[in-house]
Amino acid sequence: MAVAVGVDVGGSGIKVGLVDVERGALSGPRLRVKTPQPSTPAVVVPIIVKTIRRSLLEAGVTAPDVPVGVGMPAVVIDGVTKSAANIDQGWIDYDLGAQLRSSLPGPVVVLNDADAAGLAEMRFGAGAGERGVVIVLTLGTGVGSGLFNDGVLVPNTELGHMEIRGRAAERRSASSARTRRGLSWKAWANDLDEHLEAIDRLFSPTLIILGGGVSKDADKFIGRLTVRPRVVPATLRNDAGIVGAAMAAAERAAAG
Numbered sequence: 001m002a003v004a005v006g007v008d009v010g011g012s013g014i015k016v017g018l019v020d021v022e023r024g025a026l027s028g029p030r031l032r033v034k035t036p037q038p039s040t041p042a043v044v045v046p047i048i049v050k051t052i053r054r055s056l057l058e059a060g061v062t063a064p065d066v067p068v069g070v071g072m073p074a075v076v077i078d079g080v081t082k083s084a085a086n087i088d089q090g091w092i093d094y095d096l097g098a099q100l101r102s103s104l105p106g107p108v109v110v111l112n113d114a115d116a117a118g119l120a121e122m123r124f125g126a127g128a129g130e131r132g133v134v135i136v137l138t139l140g141t142g143v144g145s146g147l148f149n150d151g152v153l154v155p156n157t158e159l160g161h162m163e164i165r166g167r168a169a170e171r172r173s174a175s176s177a178r179t180r181r182g183l184s185w186k187a188w189a190n191d192l193d194e195h196l197e198a199i200d201r202l203f204s205p206t207l208i209i210l211g212g213g214v215s216k217d218a219d220k221f222i223g224r225l226t227v228r229p230r231v232v233p234a235t236l237r238n239d240a241g242i243v244g245a246a247m248a249a250a251e252r253a254a255a256g
């Protein structure tokens with residue numbers, strides 16, 4: 001069994017689990033710790049390392065060099081986080097890859113959180129076997145995006161930050177925007193539709209997969225969307241970020 005640790009760092013929680021990367025499923029407990037506030041790298045990195053060690057221990061893994069993949073809510077280039085929309089500004093230009101490698105013995109990969117979730121959905125979830133242009137959106141505190149063509153990821157797209165009505169689109173289409181603005185599902189679906197239409201104008205995807213916590217309430221809003229491409233809910237739900245980050249790490253480790 002090929003395993004890797006997946007980590008999903010979000011604005012409210014840090015989720016960690018050991019993943020069987022051949023099945024796309026957790027093979028140990030799913031740990032969740034609250035993201036500390038302020039969420040500076042100096043505070044968050046030791047928590048990530050500690051939680052990874054705890055997940056290996058609780059899963060009974062003794063091999064020291066298990067690959068680790070970390071999904072961050074940021075643009076990530078060569079292990080360096082380059083943006084910080086919903087996290088502490090201290091993450092801008094922070095070399096998380098290097099920091100983690102100094103504390104962990106195995107290979108480490110850092111990638112954008114929505115790219116990680118997208119990888120998992122494309123392999124094991126709603127996008128399995130889908131060809132052509134597929135866009136996976138994660139609707140949470142912000143909106144993350146993963147862009148795929150014939151199953152191959154184009155990393156670091158930031159479709160949540162397209163400008164709509166003079167603001168970042170995620171300000172209206174994120175799941176947090178619905179609760180923050182006290183909107184009905186119907187009203188929020190209209191805003192989401194506008195974002196999806198703008199995406200369709202630019203990318204003409206065959207399929208749009210909607211993930212994040214709201215995917216469990218898909219029946220409340222997907223039927224209201226009028227955008228041209230097919231729109232389906234993600235199926236891996238909460239685990240997509242962990243599974244995809246672990247997949248990326250295992251693949252990089254196998255490539256040597």
Ligand code: BGC
Pocket residue numbers: 072073074075083085086112113114115138140141142143144145158160161170
């Ligand atoms: C960030 C993205 C991230 C998304 C979901 C956005 O605000 O800019 O990098 O993928 O939130 O966490």
